[in-house]
Amino acid sequence: MSSPHFPSEVEERILEEVPSSTLPEGDPDKQIAGRSLTQLAWARLKRDHVAMVALVFIILLLLVAMFAPLLANLLNIDQYQPDRAVLDDATGGLPTGWLSSGISWDHPLGVEPGSGRDIAGMLLFGARISLLIAVTSTVLVVILGVAIGAATGYLGGRFDAVVGRTMDFILIFPLLLMLIALSDPLTQRIESWTGLAGNNSRIVYIIFVFVFFTWPYLARIVRGQVLSLREREFVESAVSMGSGSRRIIFKELIPNLWAPVIVYATLALPSFIAAEAALAFLGVGVVPPEVTWGKMLSDSVVYYTSVPTYLFIPGTLLFLVVLAFNLFGDSVRDALDPRAGRV
Amino acid sequence: MGMAKTGLRATALVGVGALLLTACGGSDDGDDGSSTDGGQAGGTLRILSIGSKILSLDPQRNYTGEDLAFASGYLTRTLTQFTYEEGQGGWTLQPDMATDLGTPNEDASQWEFTLRDGVTWQDGSEVTCDQIKYGVSRTFAQTVITGGPTYAISMLDIPTDADGNSTYLGPYEDSKDNNVEAFDEAIGCSEDGKTITFNLNKPVPDFNNAVTLSSFSPVPEEADTGEDYEDMIVSNGPYQIESYKRDQELVLVRNPNWDSASDPARPAYPDEVIVEFGLDSNSIDQRLIASTSDDASAVQMQAMQADVLNQVFTDPQLDGRRWNEASPYTLYIAIDNKQVTNVMHRQALAVCLDRAARRTIAGGDYAGALADGVIKNNFLGYEPTGMWDTLLGAPIPDEGDPEYGMQLIEDSGEPMPTIRYDYAQSSTSDKIAASLVESMKRCDIDVEANPIDAGQYYGIVLDPAKRGALINGGWGADWGNASTVVPELLASFGGWNLSDYSNPEFDKEAQAALENLDLPSQTQQWNELNALAMSEAAVIPTLFENDQRMAGTDVGGAYIWAPYGSWPYAQLSVEE
Numbered sequence: 001m002s003s004p005h006f007p008s009e010v011e012e013r014i015l016e017e018v019p020s021s022t023l024p025e026g027d028p029d030k031q032i033a034g035r036s037l038t039q040l041a042w043a044r045l046k047r048d049h050v051a052m053v054a055l056v057f058i059i060l061l062l063l064v065a066m067f068a069p070l071l072a073n074l075l076n077i078d079q080y081q082p083d084r085a086v087l088d089d090a091t092g093g094l095p096t097g098w099l100s101s102g103i104s105w106d107h108p109l110g111v112e113p114g115s116g117r118d119i120a121g122m123l124l125f126g127a128r129i130s131l132l133i134a135v136t137s138t139v140l141v142v143i144l145g146v147a148i149g150a151a152t153g154y155l156g157g158r159f160d161a162v163v164g165r166t167m168d169f170i171l172i173f174p175l176l177l178m179l180i181a182l183s184d185p186l187t188q189r190i191e192s193w194t195g196l197a198g199n200n201s202r203i204v205y206i207i208f209v210f211v212f213f214t215w216p217y218l219a220r221i222v223r224g225q226v227l228s229l230r231e232r233e234f235v236e237s238a239v240s241m242g243s244g245s246r247r248i249i250f251k252e253l254i255p256n257l258w259a260p261v262i263v264y265a266t267l268a269l270p271s272f273i274a275a276e277a278a279l280a281f282l283g284v285g286v287v288p289p290e291v292t293w294g295k296m297l298s299d300s301v302v303y304y305t306s307v308p309t310y311l312f313i314p315g316t317l318l319f320l321v322v323l324a325f326n327l328f329g330d331s332v333r334d335a336l337d338p339r340a341g342r343v
Numbered sequence: 344m345g346m347a348k349t350g351l352r353a354t355a356l357v358g359v360g361a362l363l364l365t366a367c368g369g370s371d372d373g374d375d376g377s378s379t380d381g382g383q384a385g386g387t388l389r390i391l392s393i394g395s396k397i398l399s400l401d402p403q404r405n406y407t408g409e410d411l412a413f414a415s416g417y418l419t420r421t422l423t424q425f426t427y428e429e430g431q432g433g434w435t436l437q438p439d440m441a442t443d444l445g446t447p448n449e450d451a452s453q454w455e456f457t458l459r460d461g462v463t464w465q466d467g468s469e470v471t472c473d474q475i476k477y478g479v480s481r482t483f484a485q486t487v488i489t490g491g492p493t494y495a496i497s498m499l500d501i502p503t504d505a506d507g508n509s510t511y512l513g514p515y516e517d518s519k520d521n522n523v524e525a526f527d528e529a530i531g532c533s534e535d536g537k538t539i540t541f542n543l544n545k546p547v548p549d550f551n552n553a554v555t556l557s558s559f560s561p562v563p564e565e566a567d568t569g570e571d572y573e574d575m576i577v578s579n580g581p582y583q584i585e586s587y588k589r590d591q592e593l594v595l596v597r598n599p600n601w602d603s604a605s606d607p608a609r610p611a612y613p614d615e616v617i618v619e620f621g622l623d624s625n626s627i628d629q630r631l632i633a634s635t636s637d638d639a640s641a642v643q644m645q646a647m648q649a650d651v652l653n654q655v656f657t658d659p660q661l662d663g664r665r666w667n668e669a670s671p672y673t674l675y676i677a678i679d680n681k682q683v684t685n686v687m688h689r690q691a692l693a694v695c696l697d698r699a700a701r702r703t704i705a706g707g708d709y710a711g712a713l714a715d716g717v718i719k720n721n722f723l724g725y726e727p728t729g730m731w732d733t734l735l736g737a738p739i740p741d742e743g744d745p746e747y748g749m750q751l752i753e754d755s756g757e758p759m760p761t762i763r764y765d766y767a768q769s770s771t772s773d774k775i776a777a778s779l780v781e782s783m784k785r786c787d788i789d790v791e792a793n794p795i796d797a798g799q800y801y802g803i804v805l806d807p808a809k810r811g812a813l814i815n816g817g818w819g820a821d822w823g824n825a826s827t828v829v830p831e832l833l834a835s836f837g838g839w840n841l842s843d844y845s846n847p848e849f850d851k852e853a854q855a856a857l858e859n860l861d862l863p864s865q866t867q868q869w870n871e872l873n874a875l876a877m878s879e880a881a882v883i884p885t886l887f888e889n890d891q892r893m894a895g896t897d898v899g900g901a902y903i904w905a906p907y908g909s910w911p912y913a914q915l916s917v918e919e
Contacts, residue, residue: 080781082700089707092652114649114704115774198791283768287792289777299770302625302650
């Protein structure tokens with residue numbers, strides 16, 4: 001779709017003539033309305049059907065993940081309890097029924113070959129871990145990236161040089177190799193430092209590595225934005241009125257940065273979901289009996305001929321989630337500012 | 344052989360790419376590829392492997408079934424070898440480099456073998472007694488020559504120090520303390536270099552079986568490069584290494600100096616043997632099902648994955664080139680007896696485990712039969728232990744008995760200690776771990792699953808300080824005597840006692856059985872000791888494993904060779 005043009009400089013309020021076409025026919029109160037950036041962006045977003053479908057899907061997904069235990073109870077699904085009755089030892093432990101999927105009223109999405117665990121239940125609870133990792137990583141990356149990026153951009157000088165080189169240093173590390181290499185020793189460290197055991201320490205580890213190796217990307221974008229913002233009048237006036245650096249960064253600069261940051265976040269989140277899935281293929285991830293979507297996908301690949309639904313269902317779902325976040329992120333960017341940070 | 348096994352089925356990383364690369368099926372060209380007597384000479388045999396290399400081609404370090412069979416078929420001759428024959432007949436010995444099966448003295452503490460004429464290295468020089476002696480000496484250099492069998496150390500008559508370690512430290516050790524004289528006396532060579540004599544520290548009535556292991560085979564001293572020797576070993580078999588690149592391929596070509604008259608058991612049909620490394624297991628299975636072009640003359644080096652079994656064994660077109668046979672391995676879960684000290688707790692763990700679920704995940708009927716001890720059911724002289732009928736105090740169903748398990752814990756009067764389950768990670772073993780956690784939960788036992796990288800697995804769990812209370816394992820006999828199973832796994836002096844089971848009565852009986860010269864009554868003793876250890880739940884036996892394999896349409900002479908659960912490599916041919 002075409003993106004409406006909008007100046008990249010962000011002002012507190014912008015006056016814009018409301019297009020007459022959006023007003024009721026023959027409205028006598030045809031007027032000039034003052035609308036905030038948020039209202040304008042939201043109005044654009046609402047007109048974007050793809051974005052709305054994606055948003056509804058995302059909200060549904062988050063609700064389902066949040067209320068997974070409740071939902072599982074309601075639907076009488078247990079992700080742990082194997083149903084061995086639908087497996088056939090004579091076929092090597094494959095489920096019975098249509099396409100060897102084990103799909104039935106009891107198991108609407110079938111069962112896992114071999115173990116007989118309910119796929120709907122695994123997806124439901126797997127979504128919690130996958131989304132927990134992705135959402136937490138995104139939030140932490142945003143906090144760190146914005147704070148450090150704004151500080152380096154505004155303060156400049158030696159601070160910028162030191163932090164900037166540190167970011168470069170972090171960026172040159174190959175993330176995937178580090179993840180695999182550090183997985184065991186760091187997980188054990190986290191266990192001994194925090195007292196977390198088993199999966200909790202592994203989840204903390206994955207989040208830690210995602211955040212540690214990703215925040216510099218956002219920090220660089222933010223720094224670039226701040227470099228141009230800090231020369232602007234409202235910042236200069238704040239300086240001339242004697243505001244301190246902290247106040248200027250947090251009260252003047254950061255509120256004007258959220259457009260590129262929101263865009264970055266909506267695109268980073270699905271990339272974390274996909275990265276978690278990729279890690280599962282490499283054997284880094286949660287330990288049984290917990291699963292993530294990535295783990296389910298990597299386990300199911302070999303069954304693509306014998307139990308196609310086992311691969312198809314989690315695969316499609318993962319594809320849809322990543323697609324929804326990406327489409328929504330694109331639309332938000334278009335709505336907010338077509339020129340800000342193509343990330 | 345065999346030895347240790349990391350998981351239920353070897354697995355490789357499976358990338359999404361495999362899905363695209365192997366999705367095209369192939370037509371069957373109608374040749375059923377059944378073996379023919381005689382076999383056709385010539386052609387190139389391909390061996391498809393998921394490994395990055397042969398685990399070790401170094402004769403003194405090679406200790407996995409498939410790799411021993413491979414090296415023995417092509418490169419490394421031994422004093423005696425197992426017979427190339429389908430079924431249990433494969434366990435019968437035949438002479439290889441020796442003229443006969445060896446001559447023991449009266450109490451079998453001294454064994455003498457005479458070398459055949461015409462056994463040569465790839466450069467044409469004769470294999471000598473001194474080279475065998477030098478090869479065996481390498482086993483003693485345990486810091487350099489790692490991972491191999493240690494029967495030479497435990498059997499040869501060489502004094503040990505106060506800690507029970509050998510006073511001879513191998514050929515690379517220069518210090519004065521190295522007891523070279525004792526080693527020289529333990530292995531004697533006749534003047535003409537044709538007769539070798541092994542002096543043992545105890546009677547070993549089946550020592551001529553031990554020398555089927557390549558750790559008792561020769562190495563030319565001038566070619567020895569220590570731990571790097573595995574990269575370019577000198578062959579005395581029908582083939583020699585042309586090139587060997589990790590993650591790529593190993594190419595074997597004919598050894599021009601090999602004399603077939605000295606080697607009746609190896610027909611050596613193909614002109615060339617190529618091992619392709621680093622393949623994805625799923626793509627190997629699909630390539631062999633399709634069996635087109637080069638893959639028609641290929642076999643797989645590891646067992647098939649559970650997911651394709653039903654497809655392969657229900658497709659009539661694949662008849663004659665698919666095998667579903669017992670492997671030499673018993674799969675078990677070792678219980679660390681020092682962590683779970685109370686025998687009733689160990690019994691409760693065995694009682695609570697859902698063994699049927701475990702078997703279904705491993706491949707259902709294809710996975711094998713439920714195990715009742717560490718001695719495998721296809722083993723000569725095997726007797727059921729009755730573990731699941733009487734030994735644990737009640738009959739235990741295959742799905743486990745949570746009520747009885749909880750009662751055992753209650754009767755023990757102690758709370759169950761924390762339980763961690765260690766296993767070598769793979770997609771299948773993850774599912775098995777989840778099932779174990781779930782089945783123990785029925786007894787209110789909390790188990791933490793601990794996946795370990797397959798390459799590091801045994802390094803970690805062999806260290807008592809690092810392992811969990813439950814350790815997944817697998818073991819196969821080194822030769823047709825349970826003396827290579829029961830004491831190795833369960834005696835406190837055993838080399839693979841993952842469960843740290845230490846029962847003085849058991850140790851005493853095991854020592855007595857080892858020195859029993861009458862093999863039938865020795866077998867009986869192993870059966871009794873097996874049952875004794877199972878009644879105390881030293882380990883939880885889970886599966887008497889079956890393996891499935893496929894060969895391409897043009898491969899001749901293929902079957903599953905019982906002693907190694909492998910292909911009879913020396914017998915394979917390409918029929919074009």
